[in-house]
Amino acid sequence: MKGIGVSPGISIGKAFVIKKDKTFVTSVLLKNDLEISSESERFNLAVDLAIAEIESIKTNRELILTEEDIAILETQIEFISDPQLKEDVIEKISGDKKNANDALIEVTANLVELFLNMDDAYMRARAADIQDIGSRILKHLNGSVKSDTQQFEPDTIIIAEDIAPSDTITMDTRYITGFATQMGSKTSHAAIIARSKGISAVVGCGDSLKLIKDGDVIILDGISGQIYINPDQQLIDEYRAKREDFIKQSEKLKALRDVPCVTTDGESIMLTANISGADDLADVFENGGEGVGLLRTELLFMNRDTFPSEEEQFEFYKKVALQSKDKSVIVRTIDIGGDKQLSYFGLPIEQNPFLGYRAIRICLDRTDIFITQLKAILRAGVFGDLKIMFPMISNVEEVRAAKNILAEAKKELQEEHIPFNVDIKVGIMIEIPSAAITADILAKEVDFFSIGTNDLCQYTLAVDRMNEKITHLYDPFNPGVLRLISNVIEEGYKHNIHVGMCGEMAGDPLATLLLLGMGLKEFSMSASAIPAIKNIIISHSLSSAQEVCKKIMEMDSSSTIITYLQDLAQ
Amino acid sequence: MITTDYIITAPQGMHARPATNLVKLGKNFQSVISLKKGEKTVRINSLLNILSLSIKGGETISVMVDGEDEADAATAIGLFFTQQLKDQ
Numbered sequence: 001m002k003g004i005g006v007s008p009g010i011s012i013g014k015a016f017v018i019k020k021d022k023t024f025v026t027s028v029l030l031k032n033d034l035e036i037s038s039e040s041e042r043f044n045l046a047v048d049l050a051i052a053e054i055e056s057i058k059t060n061r062e063l064i065l066t067e068e069d070i071a072i073l074e075t076q077i078e079f080i081s082d083p084q085l086k087e088d089v090i091e092k093i094s095g096d097k098k099n100a101n102d103a104l105i106e107v108t109a110n111l112v113e114l115f116l117n118m119d120d121a122y123m124r125a126r127a128a129d130i131q132d133i134g135s136r137i138l139k140h141l142n143g144s145v146k147s148d149t150q151q152f153e154p155d156t157i158i159i160a161e162d163i164a165p166s167d168t169i170t171m172d173t174r175y176i177t178g179f180a181t182q183m184g185s186k187t188s189h190a191a192i193i194a195r196s197k198g199i200s201a202v203v204g205c206g207d208s209l210k211l212i213k214d215g216d217v218i219i220l221d222g223i224s225g226q227i228y229i230n231p232d233q234q235l236i237d238e239y240r241a242k243r244e245d246f247i248k249q250s251e252k253l254k255a256l257r258d259v260p261c262v263t264t265d266g267e268s269i270m271l272t273a274n275i276s277g278a279d280d281l282a283d284v285f286e287n288g289g290e291g292v293g294l295l296r297t298e299l300l301f302m303n304r305d306t307f308p309s310e311e312e313q314f315e316f317y318k319k320v321a322l323q324s325k326d327k328s329v330i331v332r333t334i335d336i337g338g339d340k341q342l343s344y345f346g347l348p349i350e351q352n353p354f355l356g357y358r359a360i361r362i363c364l365d366r367t368d369i370f371i372t373q374l375k376a377i378l379r380a381g382v383f384g385d386l387k388i389m390f391p392m393i394s395n396v397e398e399v400r401a402a403k404n405i406l407a408e409a410k411k412e413l414q415e416e417h418i419p420f421n422v423d424i425k426v427g428i429m430i431e432i433p434s435a436a437i438t439a440d441i442l443a444k445e446v447d448f449f450s451i452g453t454n455d456l457c458q459y460t461l462a463v464d465r466m467n468e469k470i471t472h473l474y475d476p477f478n479p480g481v482l483r484l485i486s487n488v489i490e491e492g493y494k495h496n497i498h499v500g501m502c503g504e505m506a507g508d509p510l511a512t513l514l515l516l517g518m519g520l521k522e523f524s525m526s527a528s529a530i531p532a533i534k535n536i537i538i539s540h541s542l543s544s545a546q547e548v549c550k551k552i553m554e555m556d557s558s559s560t561i562i563t564y565l566q567d568l569a570q
Numbered sequence: 571m572i573t574t575d576y577i578i579t580a581p582q583g584m585h586a587r588p589a590t591n592l593v594k595l596g597k598n599f600q601s602v603i604s605l606k607k608g609e610k611t612v613r614i615n616s617l618l619n620i621l622s623l624s625i626k627g628g629e630t631i632s633v634m635v636d637g638e639d640e641a642d643a644a645t646a647i648g649l650f651f652t653q654q655l656k657d658q
Contacts, residue, residue, distance in 0.1 A: 074590055075589075075617070078593050079617055082618045082619075083615050083616050085618060115622075120626060122582070123621065123624045126621060129586070318627075318628050319627075319628075322627040383628055
């Protein structure tokens with residue numbers, strides 16, 4: 001069975017199934033003012049009791065509460081004592097003559113509905129918290145309060161419909177190794193608590209979770225979301241090994257995360273990530289990334305029926321900017337065409353789409369599309385260190401034309417009196433051989449270069465990346481490709497502009513020393529590749545990398561180069 | 571009455587924890603303190619009402635403070651929105 005893995009880790013243990021008490025509406029109406037006032041009293045008392053219960057958890061010395069736990073308890077108290085909740089319930093009691101039980105159930109349901117309909121995922125997840133508050137008061141209203149702290153055996157995996165704050169607070173989590181719930185999302189309480197306590201968790205498993213009974217042996221994979229019920233010994237052994245690996249790996253990762261990326265002789269190198277949206281950022285920082293070397297914007301344009309408006313795009317970039325912790329974020333302008341098509345933008349089928357109407361070529365032709373995107377990025381630049389990068393540049397005229405349109409976008413924003421970042425940095429992607437060869441010319445026009453090795457390799461070697469028959473020719477270690485890369489870095493250095501790399505090669509451990517030796521300053525890759533690359537950089541000196549680079553640049557074939565690098569790695 | 575606009579600089583916006591702290595902060599003052607986002611205005615004595623505004627990072631909200639100690643209250647609330655919110 002499979003759910004959504006929301007807290008990484010692998011747990012093997014025994015199931016403990018939590019069942020919720022069901023609540024019922026009685027539909028009994030109140031007869032007179034006396035009953036009304038006594039029901040109101042009863043509700044107020046239940047609220048007081050519910051608060052007292054949480055206060056007693058807060059001061060219970062047997063539970064080891066973290067600052068996080070206390071904050072959750074305090075939020076619970078504020079929810080329970082909320083004047084709006086009270087006002088709504090009392091209104092239903094005195095106005096609609098409902099009894100306290102029914103009034104509370106109704107008010108809770110309305111609030112849950114309200115939060116479920118919000119457009120923000122975090123707020124939607126709060127609906128479960130509100131349901132929990134309602135149930136908690138209801139419990140006191142009906143006088144059925146169960147014992148406070150639950151005890152578990154070691155290696156317990158909790159199985160529940162959903163896990164509410166009040167559940168986790170009264171649980172002794174020391175022996176809990178995993179959570180699995182029917183409902184929930186990445187931002188639901190179970191997920192947040194599990195991550196903060198380092199417990200693996202899988203949510204959103206659906207009804208099939210009901211198959212699990214108390215005492216079943218469970219394997220829970222919080223990364224893939226996979227759950228196994230009563231697995232055989234072979235599978236248990238396999239997952240035990242996986243768990244060992246995960247623990248080792250995450251310890252290493254943690255140890256490296258906050259280590260500055262500096263060579264043994266003091267050269268600072270930037271390790272950044274390639275991402276597709278704000279949701280990817282947490283992972284970047286978790287892996288020790290220091291920003292974003294490539295924000296792809298295609299997601300924003302794909303899987304829809306029309307071009308996104310300036311406002312929609314602005315929200316997308318702003319979200320990234322706000323969550324970027326003021327680190328550098330390079331935003332690549334639309335890179336559609338080639339293998340990336342849009343259903344609503346009728347691009348004709350071409351003989352050679354990779355050599356055709358794509359990326360900056362479309363933008364310079366359809367300036368209306370381009371200017372909308374540029375305005376949105378400029379505006380979002382107020383909220384973080386966003387930079388603009390133009391892809392598929394083949395000559396200096398294209399750079400100048402793109403910059404002219406950027407100036408036009410700024411002018412329009414000025415006239416509309418909308419705040420934007422006037423001094424936004426502008427760079428280009430170097431992925432066409434002519435651009436790599438004329439790096440000296442292009443460097444005078446921009447603030448930075450980012451080398452896109454995937455396309456640079458395919459264009460330089462005349463190899464279609466998608467053609468399986470010739471994949472062996474697709475080789476970034478080809479001396480021709482290496483010379484182009486080296487030239488770009490050198491010209492960037494001469495003209496005092498920043499040079500980074502955002503292609504596959506930047507995340508290839510085999511290439512790290514060579515690129516470092518060439519003088520590359522920023523390596524941008526998928527977040528998960530960062531720790532391994534960092535490990536290489538911090539354990540070598542720049543001067544030794546320069547030696548490696550010098551030797552390699554004198555070698556005549558890619559096979560010699562790769563063999564040399566492989567020997568070096570051992 | 572003192573009315574001040576703030577841009578929410580905390581990326582995650584107004585989550586349950588900072589909202590709890592805002593409710594608690596408001597209890598220190600006699601003044602009636604309200605938040606306005608778009609067309610909707612709520613008092614800050616209710617966590618539910620604050621959350622129902624669904625305030626996100628980058629949005630602008632208005633804060634209205636009305637009462638005898640409004641000057642002190644407005645200063646404290648100002649500090650909350652300009653600094654403390656981001657640290658929570």
